[in-house]
């Protein structure tokens with residue numbers, strides 16, 4: 001009889017894909033089946049995030065709850081980025097945890113499950129040419145990790161300490177993965193990495209020379225691939241070649257994530273981001289010029305150590321000039337192992353909250369104007385999700401979430417929709433095509 005696996009995934013899309021790899025290994029090699037019911041699981045996994053302090057607290061509250069409610073004899077494993085940076089300290093705080101498996105050690109999951117108190121958190125471990133089995137949480141969404149780790153070492157960021165140095169996955173593995181996804185019926189590929197447009201910088205063994213633009217072109221030649229999305233690209237590597245491939249390849253979805261972090265050049269230097277306010281604006285405005293329909297999303301950190309009121313105003317200024325379609329904004333959170341956590345000039349919590357509120361309110365005003373302009377527009381929507389309120393939702397080519405009345409027969413299809421009730425989070429519309 002098969003054993004039951006419950007897995008909870010926190011953090012970013014790379015963690016979602018790592019969880020799919022873990023599930024594939026455990027299904028193929030250890031005869032596990034997924035369950036949504038933690039109480040009946042033989043193995044409970046939590047795939048963790050460390051990027052800010054909050055998700056780390058969440059790990060300990062969640063495993064505590066698992067321990068209380070789990071079936072007798074069930075094992076608990078902690079995987080992912082917090083596993084990488086806390087390692088066996090996790091056993092001290094939560095002695096009932098059975099194993100700890102770091103974010104860069106996913107292929108060792110079967111050993112972890114079978115070895116009491118197993119710990120493996122080596123951030124130099126190289127599993128970039130490991131061919132994982134196939135498992136997808138959704139038939140329509142095909143995440144593909146194209147690189148592991150990050151070489152950038154921004155001074156606030158823990159990721160290089162949890163996922164190690166950057167290494168690209170060999171092209172042949174990526175092409176195979178994409179072909180498998182399309183043969184299952186997926187029409188969209190979603191490429192993932194901390195710094196995707198630096199793809200090809202380093203492979204673990206000798207490899208043909210290929211960069212991110214080449215990778216996009218090669219993937220778009222695969223039969224059945226209708227759309228390609230990716231995250232996160234780094235603004236520093238947005239050279240003209242990249243922006244032109246992005247604009248001119250008709251299969252690349254016209255939405256770009258451009259993580260700003262700060263609009264002030266001095267703060268950017270202290271963050272070690274490698275670009276200036278002017279470079280960022282130049283790239284964003286060039287992108288808008290090349291692709292008038294593009295939607296641009298961003299990540300912003302407010303109250304980085306030493307950020308003054310006037311430096312924060314530069315971030316507000318970039319917000320006005322770029323008019324992002326989506327903003328993910330965070331208060332700076334000091335992280336262990338990072339240089340910025342040691343900076344002496346930490347910003348007062350109250351000031352940080354005020355800045356965050358101001359940024360978010362102004363973004364919402366801009367967003368309301370952007371959203372109102374979508375009324376009456378016709379979008380090609382790739383439907384991929386049933387919504388709780390009876391609708392079906394999907395993404396427009398430029399990444400708006402669009403929802404219509406309908407049922408599961410829409411899933412996996414790309415259909416024309418006219419927007420008639422645009423809201424901040426979702427554009428409601430009517431289907432213009434019969435299926």
Ligand code: SAH
Pocket residue numbers: 051052156157158159193194195232234259261299300301330331332333334335
């Ligand atoms: N590789 C991506 C970022 C991945 S982390 C990039 O370079 O953009 C996702 C986001 O979390 C970051 O863009 C940043 O905005 C935020 N973040 C990372 N470390 C943080 C910290 N210490 N405090 C607050 N936000 C942080």
Ligand code: SF4
Pocket residue numbers: 150151152153154157158159160194195234
């Ligand atoms: Fe972190 Fe910077 Fe790397 Fe992004 S580029 S993962 S923010 S170190």
Ligand code: F3S
Pocket residue numbers: 010011012013014015048049050051080081103159162163
């Ligand atoms: Fe979190 Fe690790 Fe992703 S820290 S954001 S899960 S890379």
